[in-house]
Amino acid sequence: MTLDGYCTLEELVKPMQHMADLHDRFRRRVVYRFGAWKGEFLQEFDVRHMMREVTLDGPDAQLAFDEHMGQLMTSQPLGADGLPPWDVVCIHYKCNPERTDVLMRASHIIGDGQLFMKLIKQIMDPLDATAEADLAATVLGSSTAAAAAAAVIRKVAAQQQGNQCAVLLAAAAAAAAQMIVLLGSLLTAAAQAAAASHTARRVAVGVFITMCWHGYTALTFTSWLPFWFADRESAVKAAPRDCAGPRKWSSITLSLPEFHRTAQAASSSINTLAVSCLAGGIRRYLLRMGQQPRQRVRLCSMVDTRSLPGLLTGTDGNSNNFSFIGVPLYTGDCGALARVWRVRWSLRWILHSLAVPLAIRMPKVIQRLFRDPAWSSWATLHCLPFKATVGFSNMRGPTGRWALSGHPVVRIHNGVQPNAFGCFISLFSYCDTVTFTHTCYTSKSSKPEVLLSCIKEEYDALRKEAAVGALARHDTPGGSGSDPGTPGSDKIAAA
Structure with missing residues (x-):
């Protein structure tokens, strides 16, 4: 996140602490005990332990940032020091004191990008009407997420009482039902569009055949994922x-x-x-x-x-x-x-x-x-x-x-x-x-x-x-x- 102006580390403590309070996994660390990895939550947690401030040299701020990012990606993995697997770096530049980069690194066990977007919106301040509407939608979605998640968990738990094959068949059946609904809507739209001509039936049959063929070929394509040969090594593809x-x-x-x-x-x-x-x-x-x-x-x-x-x-x-x-x-x-x-x-x-x-x-x-x-x-x-x-x-x-x-x-x-x-x-x-x-x-x-x-x-x-x-x-x-x-x-x- 690139900020306009010189932002100190102390100015970032309050919003980062607020974000950590919004999600429990920011306090969760992974430790190795009794021959197994276990997760535990820190009771008294101060985000200052997860934050640091650096000043980079160089004539170009973006080049300095890219070089620093390469070093961080190669450094010690997050969480290896006994802390939760995330940190925040406040980056300043000698060549451009009016630019500040706030870098947050996090392991996927804390959450994915969509979750971080919800949290980031709640620690920032909107500056225009569009941002205010975005924040309102995010807060509204977060308030109803718990009830929706509970309903989904109950549904999935009921489905998973059987074996995994039954769950897979249920998922396929649900997807097939969705495809039937989609196919029905497409057929209806095609029939209505061509109702005035003699090609209505021909269009409907063509849409049906196309949908079936695309579904079959894509299903076959994905089913063979575990048996694919790897793409040929090239200047992009890494061995x-x-x-x-x-x-x-x-x-x-x-x-x-x-x-x-x-x-x-x-x-x-x-x-x-x-x-x-x-x-x-x-x-x-x-x-x-x-x-x-x-x-x-x-x-x-x-x-x-x-x-x-x-x-x-x-x-x-x-x-x-x-x-x-x-x-x-x-x-x-x-x-x-x-x-x-x-x-x-x-x-x-x-x-x-x-x-x-x-x-x-x-x-x-x-x-x-x-x-x-x-x-x-x-x-x-x-x-x-x-x-x-x-x-x-x-x-x-x-x-x-x-x-x-x-x-x-x-x-x-x-x-x-x-x-x-x-x-x-x-x-x-x-x-x-x-x-x-x-x-x-x-x-x-x-x-x-x-x-x-x-x-x-x-x-x-x-x-x-x-x-x-x-x-x-x-x-x-x-x-x-x-x-x-x-x-x-x-x-x-x-x-």
Whole structure:
């Protein structure tokens, strides 16, 4: 989180203490006793033990931040000192005293990104009407979360009284029921649209056949996840031997309104546009490295279980379970706009089938088979993350403008440890900015900003094909496609 102005560590104590009080897991640490790992809660907890302040040297604040992030990702794991697995670093810069970065690192056992977004909104102050509405919706959702979670837990507990296969069948049946409802609505809409012509029956039959075929192929695609061969090693895809050692961090920030206009011009969502730019960026990066791209690579994405019924997910809604799904990305030779259409088809192909419910239930089945948490995590990672070329996450941040401890928030972005993925791309939006973050191992790439520059090139090509270049140049000084003053622009230009 980048703040405007010089913010001291003491100014951050109150909001961080408030956030720790909102969620009990901030006081939970993991200790090794009597031959087993156990979790325990600290009774008297002061967040000052989890916070520290540093001042970085260097002529460029963003370069200094990226270098410091690489060192932190390679340092001792969180929680190894007997404290809860999270910390907060207040970062200052000698070259720019009016900029402060507040960095929070946290283990996934505390919660996922969606949970942190709810908590962060409750410790910040809204600066406009949009932010106030966002805060009101968050508080309202938090007040009803307990009742909703209890209802989901009761439903899941009732379903899990049988064996795991019965639960999986129930999840598949529920998903099939949802597909039938969706299919019925599509058939009704198609029939009404073509009622005046003689092609009504033909359209309805075509929609039905298409839905059945997409559902069958996507279901088969996901069912074979554990038996996939890994993607071929490349300049992006890391081998297991590369997933070790020092790590790197880099990011670039673009204009969110411009990104949204481009998505509208391409008749796609922001998520589809981002994934398409990633696919095209991977192709451009491989060609730049002198390698011939394959027609398709696999993207590994975590499934957001909050958007699905509790019967399918088996969770209480407080966090996502350890669920991944693979999406085929077209990295062949085609135009940027044509790639958007291919990516959109792939995402819909996966979504409108039983693939997602089965991918969500797969970790539960693996945990039941292996029993031991370490072995089940290893097996889950080898089902997909080790085999995919790149990991991807997309999260929507707070809307409107916010302030933390009286300092306006300029930018918020997140990053994920590359771990088994070897290469991970994170997308985060805040107010009128959208930030791509690339994390990787130095054994694979010592300059993560080069891949970001290729993603930016694909985005610029897409803007031109979508005929929004003139409008973007009118709204953005310089017409480069990104704000000239946003972090990462100099690095991308150099790359």
